[in-house]
Amino acid sequence: MTFFKDLQKLLGQNIREYGMYIALFVIMAIFTVTTNGIFISSRNISNLINQTGYIAVLAVGMTLVIVIRHIDLSVGFLSGFLGALAAIAMADPKVISGGLHLPVWVVIPLVLALGILAGVITAFLVANLGIPAFVATLAGWLGYRGALQLVTAGTGTIIIADETFNALSNAFIPDIPNLDFLPGKHKLTLILGFIAIVLLVISQIRDRKTKQAYNFEILPADMFILKLVFMSALLAGITWIMAGYNGLSWTVVIVLTVVGIYDFITSQTVLGRHIYALGGNPEAAQLSGVSIKKITYIVFGSMGMLSALSGILYASRFKSATTTAGQLFELDAIAAAFIGGVSPAGGIGKVVGSLIGALVMGSLSSGMNLMGIDISIQYIVKAAVLAIAVIFDVATRNRGK
């Protein structure tokens, strides 16, 4: 049976890559059973993604930071601080002293720019002054924590009134009105999901054709079709679940856009190659014409920007900025990256993996909450999952390609 042999070979060679998808699938399946299907309900999945969004974007940025052999501990409180600044900037001066009453479309780019600035400051400390990132960002952790308490000292929690801002983590994309097929399903979501599947199939077939034209090795036809069917079914399933509640949330749109852009940059561009080369061997990369400084600035700058985005999503989710916002986000993001297969030694790790890692963590919280498991046990279970993920990673490191 060549079919099963081929399948075994395909899985064997790519076990590292597929491992975390399988893990996520297994975790979701277990919770679906233990919660009598509540876990996989449209409403719960939708909530789960909205709660994971602000960690996922941090994990994406953290992936690159760890790939270039650094770490960033400041991102949690930075996101909390920037979320508070956003809240103040939008607030009515009559309610909150120092409020600027700026429109949301000014505030968001402004806060993102401030995030980049914060990242650039870290990069300056690391790349120009040669301070280890652990220490430099530990200073940031302290500093932004203080800054967050300072700006919220007078008011405590700042309530955000802006509807558009709050929609980012709570609302859904609009539906096309007056379509009367499939009642109760979100039609635009279904259409978008369908378009995504079609685009996926077209791009895979086109890729296969170019590979054939170049005479490169390709998957056997039956494996290729199996892969297409599997991926399409997965997309269709997710779309169906989403469409059953309120459709795609804005958080999903934002996270997917961020992951899409970062995945493209890291896997397809010169910049991405330079980042991984630097992580793999800094000296060799420098002697090959890669500018270590430039890459360090870009990676920390992007981390700062994503911290700001995370702060915006979090503040939006709770429609307010609190004095402890962002606490421990950095460790959740780092854990998500490691579960997603990022190597602590640098040079290895994918942003999509970190997204899956964040979803694994999010699913564990959501599933165990539904089951009513005590928070103390939840931490212990998460600890085990993190350890198992890294053990799996180490054990499979030298297999396959």
Place this chain on the structure above:
Amino acid sequence: MTTPILEMKNIIKEFPGVKALNNVSFQVAEGEIHCLVGENGAGKSTLMKVLSGVYPHGSYSGNILFGGKVQEFRSISDSEKAGIAIIYQELALVPEMTVYENIFLGHEIKSGFTINWNETVKRAREMLKKVRLDVNPEEKIKDLGVGKQQLVEIAKALSKDVKLLILDEPTSALNEDDCENLLNLLRDLKKHGVTCILISHKLKEVIRIADSVTVLRDGQTICTLSAQKGEVSEGALIKHMVGREIDNIYPRRSNKNFGEVTLEVKNLSAYDPSIGRNILKDVSFHVRKGEIVGFAGLMGSGRTELAHSIFGNPDGYHINGEMFVRGNRENFSHPQDAIRMGVAYVTEDRKGNGLILIQDVKQNITLANLREIARRGVVNNNDEVKVGNEYKGSLNIKTPSIEQRVANLSGGNQQKVSLGKWLFVKPEVLILDEPTRGIDVGAKYEIYTIMNRLVEQGMSIIMISSELPEILGMSDRVYIVSGGRITGEMPIEEATQEKIMQKATN
């Protein structure tokens, strides 16, 4: 022949897709110096890793008899207990620790729960005397030269009551004096009953010291030659190693046409702020189109520092002086400027700063010139595979696929990947720093042939080498570097080993 202290029988070791050792049998007599030679990838290092327990019992098939007993080593500490010590090419010393701490690292002398430092220092002195190394045991390893560090490694092995000492390429990083010193020491140890296995690519050295030589090729034992019976000669070794005869190690180049000056350096001086002294003083030289210029000198004479200073100064030296590329004054502030102007640099230390070992062959080859296969910053993956295959073919890189991680290739093939990476930059001036260090005769010949082909096509090559025969065999003109200065220049017709050594040591 006396009784064998070591017998390895029918060893088979497989890695996914390759049989690294295919039924190898290997015998070492007690008290002899036994050399193990073979091309890179022949299986020498793998065989020694099987012996020392790096590949534990069960991961290979076959038997190991040591001291008359069947051994099943599960780790290095097992083989150490049995009296086998192995010293690798890359030294395993802790630079920030002292000599005596390093010698007893891992088997500290204790009284009760604490380390007995007085006894440690005393015993360290004895060990240093045994290896005839005259240094203060309180000195830090980082302050010693490579040759002395090597001796410290041997002292460390001796402190563990070693019966069989394995040295993997011990002289590849040593200068002539240190080499001589080491060989004498091995003879001395032999008198004291230590058996020794020496892996080496330097055949002259093998001929001088070996009692017997085993040749491996493609994971198989080809033959064992005995010095007593007069079977060991350079010709015989090369023949068995490559499976054919090579008449001339240095291939001839037919037409020598030198064109315009491509790179010229005038009065270059460099100061290294990290060590606080001048490393280059008033260096001037030039290289022409179609010319191979050799840079001879001892280890530490400043040749690599010179290459780094020209190539965009990645180490942040303070540099004075002028540089001209094709007659235009240039000032490279980063390696990427140098690359853009058509200068390429194949580093001396391919694992340390040459290659990205965790990435695959094609990614390494395209790294320095990604723009060539990218449009608006987006890399064309298919073009990349094409480029990878082109260089795999033209440089004869032996790898199952260009998607193989470079870490899994042999030294000679890694060097070819490194060369391929810089040829893809399409340079006019190619700086080669120790281009054949630690690689075998066959691969050396291939690299020399490639060099000749390149200069015939009009490239300029600067070749830094510590091997005088290589300098004499390949260069058209020679500069000699000593103490950060150029102490001599001569056309190849006038150059001899003696003249070069004299200028290199003044």
